[in-house]
Structures are given as structure tokens and as C-alpha cells.
Amino acid sequence: MKTYKMSKERFPEFIDIIKSKGKLFGPVKQKEQHSFEEIDEFSQLDFDYQRTQIALKKYLTPPRYKTMHFTKDTIEEILPEDEKNIVIGAHPCDIHGVNILDRLFLGNIQDPYYAKRRENLIIIGHSCFPDDKCFCHSTGTDMVDDGFDLFLTSLNGYYLVWVGTDEGLDLAIAAEDLLEEDINDEIIQDYVIWQQIRSQKFRSDVPYFKYLADIMDLNYDSEVWKQFGDKCLSCGTCSLVCPTCNCFNVDDKIKMSAEEGIRERMLDSCMLPYYSLVAGGHDFRPSRTDRIKLYYTHKLKEYIGKWGQPSCVGCGRCVEYCPVEINALTVAEALYGEVGQTKEVLDF
Ligand code: SF4
Ligand code: SF4
Incomplete structure (x- = not known):
């Protein structure tokens, strides 16, 4: 996996580059909670959080959406819009959550609505420290090797930027002026210490x-x-x-004329x-x-x-x-x- 170093001072520039590639979402503090919201500027982001109330599934299986328009003679599938959504700040457990949804919706029989949204979702992960409710250590989901395009590990004044996919590499190339390729012994040492400190912080172990x-x-x-x-x-x-x-229900709404209707899918x-x-x-x-x-x-x-x-x-x-x-x-x-x-x- 290709890895770079990026100074945190240059992070706002990185955000500007990322934002030019699609609609950007990230963790925003709202009262006492964090949620993934659309980001206009760097200062809205707050990576000091444990969990948002709703996870990344909101970008892949929205609570309610139209899947079909039909008349007596026609059926027209309504696929999601072809628009890139970029989510920055996803924790390892949430990326594992997406990997689980991928297995279910992109297996032998692909769900076209999920597939389209997944194709248009870029995930930039971010490292985290656990609180007393996290037990990803026990489920083997505290670290992640796939399912992200880029992953940022926050170290001492800089990020370690891991590249997970070709799309992630394209983003890294677009931001190459901000990235350093020299991963020296000092950086490796910082990373090992970070790992040790993080692992000691898990309080809910099963x-x-x-x-x-x-x-x-x-x-x-x-x-x-x-x-x-x-x-x-x-x-x-x-x-x-x-x-x-990810359970869902399906509802057909038919006009009084009985000439046409729409089919909707909603979370259940x-x-x-x-x-x-x-x-x-x-x-x-x-x-x-x-x-x-x-x-x-x-x-x-x-x-x-x-x-x-x-x-x-x-x-x-x-x-x-x-x-x-x-x-x-x-x-x-x-x-x-x-x-x-x-x-x-x-x-x-
Ligand atoms: S801890 Fe497990 S069961 Fe509970 S919300 Fe998270 S993934 Fe679902
Ligand atoms: S459905 Fe039951 S188990 Fe689930 S959150 Fe509500 S009270 Fe808790």
C-alpha cells in the first residue's frame, strides 16, 4: 500500500483539492453530537469524535428513495444521480461496516441502487481513539486494510496518508505538492508508539x-x-x-387514476x-x-x-x-x- 506524509499545516489546502472532486462530507459537531454533514470549508470539520449517530450507510442506503416509475405500459427504473460524494473522517469500524454492506449488496446479485451509490462514494478514513463504548478491538475491526480510498493516521503534527484504491491514488496525485514520499525510521517509530497508546485505551473488551x-x-x-x-x-x-x-421495505404509490405510480424503498x-x-x-x-x-x-x-x-x-x-x-x-x-x-x- 502506497503511503505518504502530509504536514497538518497543509491540510486546509488538501481539503480544497479534495473539494474540487465532488461533494464533500465530514464530521461536524452539532450540540453534543457529531454527524456527517456537507462541508463548505475546512474549519467546519471536527475529527475529535468517537461516533456519529448515523453511520456511512446514509450515503448508500438512504432512509427512503424512489426506485421506479411505472405506467400501465412502461416501467422506468430510477437510479441514483451520477454525482461523486466524498466522505472524509470515517473511522475503521465504519469502513468495516461499509465492507459488510458491500458483501450483501454487491455479491452474486448486485443491487443496482446500492452499486451506483457505492461507485460514486469516495471514502477518506481517519484514525481515532476509543471511548468506553467502543469494542472494535474485540470484533477485529479496530484497524482497516480495505474499503477506503485514502486513510489518514493522525500523528505528531502530520498525517500518514495511506492509499487504498486507484481512485485514492488519483486524489494523492492531485495533491502531490502537499505529500512527501520519504517514510523514514522516525515516522515508523511514531506510528508504532501511536498503535501502542491506542491499544491501551480500549476499555470495553469482550x-x-x-x-x-x-x-x-x-x-x-x-x-x-x-x-x-x-x-x-x-x-x-x-x-x-x-x-x-440494512433491512428495507418496498411501497408502491399508485395515483387515484390507476394510470401510473412510483415504487419507493425505505429502511425497515x-x-x-x-x-x-x-x-x-x-x-x-x-x-x-x-x-x-x-x-x-x-x-x-x-x-x-x-x-x-x-x-x-x-x-x-x-x-x-x-x-x-x-x-x-x-x-x-x-x-x-x-x-x-x-x-x-x-x-x-
Ligand atoms: S456495536 Fe455492533 S450491533 Fe451495536 S450498533 Fe455498532 S455494529 Fe451495530
Ligand atoms: S428496539 Fe429495543 S433493543 Fe432496540 S434500541 Fe429500542 S429498546 Fe433498545
């Missing part, structure tokens, strides 16, 4: 995450699910904020009542307990079976935003506790 798929199997009928089900408000916030949740959540209600009136998951069990077994067990990693990237959003403290950490800890108790009474 050492048993790698056994979680088995633990979930053992706990399939555990009382823990009911306890969480009794607490859950079915608000769907966990799905909305999770960078890898398996945590909401009626999500699993099908024609004929049967609801596959009528209770909150059923829905929580599906949500977390899908994220922390089934996805590992298919792809070898959970579809949880340890971003801590569910930890921060669930109003009743149901999240990947509390669920994993409660299930592990169940198995732990079983172990004590076994005679090995």
Missing part, C-alpha cells in the same frame, strides 16, 4: 467474542432472551443507528412489530423476545457462520443509543454469564 457463535447456540432457549424482550421498547433505534443493519427494522407479518395474517415473530433473539443471533452468530466474522463492528452505537441498555455488549455478557454458570455445575 475477550469471549470469538466464542460467541457457540455460546449463542448453547443459549438458544435461555431466559436471557425473555429478560431483554421484557425490557425492549420496540423503538427500532438499534437498527437505525447500526452501520450494518426486524425489531419493529409487524416486520414479520405476512399475507394471511401470520406473524413469524410476534413477541419482542423473538425479535431480539433474531437480531442478535443474526449479527453475532449467523453472519460468522457465513462470512467468518460478526456483522457487528463494535462501533458502540447501540451501547450509546438504546434507551434501555440492550446492546451487543450487554447481550453478549448476559449470554456468556449463562454459559459460565453452567460450567460451574459441570463435573469436568
Whole structure:
């Protein structure tokens, strides 16, 4: 991977060059929260943040959009506009979140709406330090090797600029007057120290995450699910904020004349009542307990079976935003506790 050094003093110039290539978005502080917003000038950016409320999925699977216009005789697909969106400041966990969405939407059967948006999305990552809600260390998503075009590691007065794709290289070439190619021993030393300091800052570690798929199997009928089900408000916030949740619903809006209509796609959540209600009136998951069990077994067990990693990237959003403290950490800890108790009474 090609790597450069860029002085932080020249960063505003870098932003001007990047901005000339497309619509630029980055982390902006709004009251006590950060969100990815369109950037007009460098001073709006604030990289001192842990997580935005909504992740990069808002650029790839917007909450609601039109997919088709139809009449009695015609069908016209409505693809997203061909416009470059550049997001700067994405953390490793969020880039892993995009990699997970890529697997789902760009696999054997490509989703044309997602594919068009992804083709037009340039991701410039930025290094971060964790808070007490981050556990990407345990999900193996604290560092990232692919899924970004450029990645900036913030070191002592300068950035290490990693190039991830040809498109990233084109940006680096456009900014070549700002970049130095000489990666000397001093820079490598700075990077190693940065790595060590960062790794010591992780407070929420889940050492048993790698056994979680088995633990979930053992706990399939555990009382823990009911306890969480009794607490859950079915608000769907966990799905909305999770960078890898991507369920959607489809709605046809037909004019009174019945001559034409549009089809829309909108985000949905398996945590909401009626999500699993099908024609004929049967609801596959009528209770909150059923829905929580599906949500977390899908994220922390089934996805590992298919792809070898959970579809949880340890971003801590569910930890921060669930109003009743149901999240990947509390669920994993409660299930592990169940198995732990079983172990004590076994005679090995
Ligand atoms: S787990 Fe929490 S965030 Fe998710 S639906 Fe239940 S109450 Fe809402
Ligand atoms: S389950 Fe929670 S911690 Fe994991 S990716 Fe989703 S929001 Fe982040």
C-alpha cells in the first residue's frame, strides 16, 4: 500500500483539492453530537469524535428513495444521480461496516441502487481513539486494510496518508505538492508508539467474542432472551443507528387514476412489530423476545457462520443509543454469564 506524509499545516489546502472532486462530507459537531454533514470549508470539520449517530450507510442506503416509475405500459427504473460524494473522517469500524454492506449488496446479485451509490462514494478514513463504548478491538475491526480510498493516521503534527484504491491514488496525485514520499525510521517509530497508546485505551473488551457463535447456540432457549424482550421498547433505534443493519421495505404509490405510480424503498427494522407479518395474517415473530433473539443471533452468530466474522463492528452505537441498555455488549455478557454458570455445575 502506497503511503505518504502530509504536514497538518497543509491540510486546509488538501481539503480544497479534495473539494474540487465532488461533494464533500465530514464530521461536524452539532450540540453534543457529531454527524456527517456537507462541508463548505475546512474549519467546519471536527475529527475529535468517537461516533456519529448515523453511520456511512446514509450515503448508500438512504432512509427512503424512489426506485421506479411505472405506467400501465412502461416501467422506468430510477437510479441514483451520477454525482461523486466524498466522505472524509470515517473511522475503521465504519469502513468495516461499509465492507459488510458491500458483501450483501454487491455479491452474486448486485443491487443496482446500492452499486451506483457505492461507485460514486469516495471514502477518506481517519484514525481515532476509543471511548468506553467502543469494542472494535474485540470484533477485529479496530484497524482497516480495505474499503477506503485514502486513510489518514493522525500523528505528531502530520498525517500518514495511506492509499487504498486507484481512485485514492488519483486524489494523492492531485495533491502531490502537499505529500512527501520519504517514510523514514522516525515516522515508523511514531506510528508504532501511536498503535501502542491506542491499544491501551480500549476499555470495553469482550475477550469471549470469538466464542460467541457457540455460546449463542448453547443459549438458544435461555431466559436471557425473555429478560431483554421484557425490557425492549420496540423503538427500532438499534437498527437505525447500526452501520450494518440494512433491512428495507418496498411501497408502491399508485395515483387515484390507476394510470401510473412510483415504487419507493425505505429502511425497515426486524425489531419493529409487524416486520414479520405476512399475507394471511401470520406473524413469524410476534413477541419482542423473538425479535431480539433474531437480531442478535443474526449479527453475532449467523453472519460468522457465513462470512467468518460478526456483522457487528463494535462501533458502540447501540451501547450509546438504546434507551434501555440492550446492546451487543450487554447481550453478549448476559449470554456468556449463562454459559459460565453452567460450567460451574459441570463435573469436568
Ligand atoms: S433493543 Fe433498545 S434500541 Fe432496540 S428496539 Fe429495543 S429498546 Fe429500542
Ligand atoms: S450491533 Fe451495536 S456495536 Fe455492533 S455494529 Fe451495530 S450498533 Fe455498532
